Amino acid sequence: MTTTYAVLSEGLEKRFGQVRAVRGLDLAVAAGTVCGVLGPNGAGKTTAVRLLTTLLPPDAGSARVAGHDLVREADAVRRRIGVTGQYASVDGDLTGRENLRLFARLHRVPGAAARAAELLGDLGLTEAADRPASTYSGGMRRRLDLAASLVRRPDVLFLDEPTTGLDPAGRNRIWEAVRRLKADGTTVLLTTQYLEEADQLADTIALVDRGRVTQTGSPAEFKALVGAHAEVVVADPDAMAKAAAVLDQLTGGEPSFDRERNAVGAVTRDITLTLPRLVRELDAAGVPLLDASLRPPTLDDVFLRLTATEGPTDTEELTDTKEHAA
């Protein structure tokens, strides 16, 4: 069986003056999956989405979105996609209902009023339906934006940082909506700075840095790249060497020592290693164990690892990312 791609881009380029915002973007998103496009601020995520949603003409390269050529069949693409981002918003001077009716009419959806009411119900906005959108809270506004991109049941939905700036409750409501859409077979491409978001929602992750995709894979594959971190604390400093030998055998990772705490750590690439096995092996070797932990890698570890070698600017942006995430 061949995979059908809802988004397939080859060498997409976009330049703003001297700045090459997107330089050779190759991205493949299988139909019916959720793809998380992950990257620091300024990596080109937003420009990539604006290109793939026909909002910007590419300077070079090509792409097919929902089965249609991005440039030559732009209107056909527009009929099959939905887009939500900070730049593709609703009209604050109209009520939620008026907004959705307008977009439904413009999308030629039969029964625009009924569709608007249905979406307002789905996204928990019925009570606020007849208030101007400018009076909505951040979370409500974002759900209305999402509703506006769903009026025609898109084949491919683009969400550009859908939960940036939302509180946990607001974020969860957006996540629920994305999971429902995926269950209905909608392909979702979402950009995010939040690794947890990608971990929660995405089937595949595309890591974007400096305008191109630098790595793709499932969240598990990304985590396997980094591995889990095992750490043991022993009662007697003399036992550290023995503990290190066991860890070395189990993990194959280079042991690190913390002499103040009598702790030995190592990174394991073996994602089947479990804590009971670690404890059993250490105990069998006669290591006087006080504490042991096996922390699975977070995507944060992966992200830091994969972008750590990139130089000072990216480190600054990563700091930013961490602040936003916190």
Added chain:
Amino acid sequence: MSTLAYDGTALLGRQLRRLRNNPGLLILTQTMPITMLLFFAYVLGSALAMPGAEYRSFLVPGLLVATAANGIMTGMFQAAQDTHRGVTDRLRSLPISRAAVPLGQAVADLVVTAAGTVPLLLVGLAMGWRVEGSVLGAVGAVGLLLLFRFATTWAGILLGLLTRSEEAAGQLGGATFVLPLLSNAYIPTDGMPGWLRTVAEWNPISAATTALRDLFGNAPVPDGAAWPVAHPVAGSLAWCAVLLAVCVPLAVRRYAHGER
């Protein structure tokens, strides 16, 4: 064309709903010209050599055109606001005609302007201004006024799409306030220094104002003026044609490409 009409109508509805939800703005844009009319007629007019009643007849067409020229300001502000707030991109992501959005905005503005002209004319009538020419001329005057508004709105839409920032558009829009001051809308140009008179008479507002004065029968076409003022109806139509021919394609193109 039928899709353009359908989309344009939907977007016209959007603009009218916005005004209904935001009546403060509507009240401001409607009362401002009346305030200006009263101010010029009775404050400034009291110090002019021209007799008061004559000046008020002279002033009403000028104020109508000066108000129509505000199309630059409102067109620019709205286009920049929509772009800045992301409404433009939301609309651009839809499978609709690239011309529908600016066209819907310009037509909606025209409807509001046409409605807003009525109270202004009523205040003018109360001040003693009259249609002193033929009915046909008066109809032509109103038609020309609306065409002028339509053209300046498109110029504003283009500028708004170029500036994009709400703040910049607000400031630039405020600056358009001087445009009618550099014309014959409020005072005759004959007393101005030669070079300023030339600038003022090549201001499209002057041609349109002179045309309205002529068509309403309020004041004759001044002697020895620059071509657009000496031939005010042809001059005004030419100005509108030039504005539309330049601004409509550029605005639609700008809108379609959406560079930022």
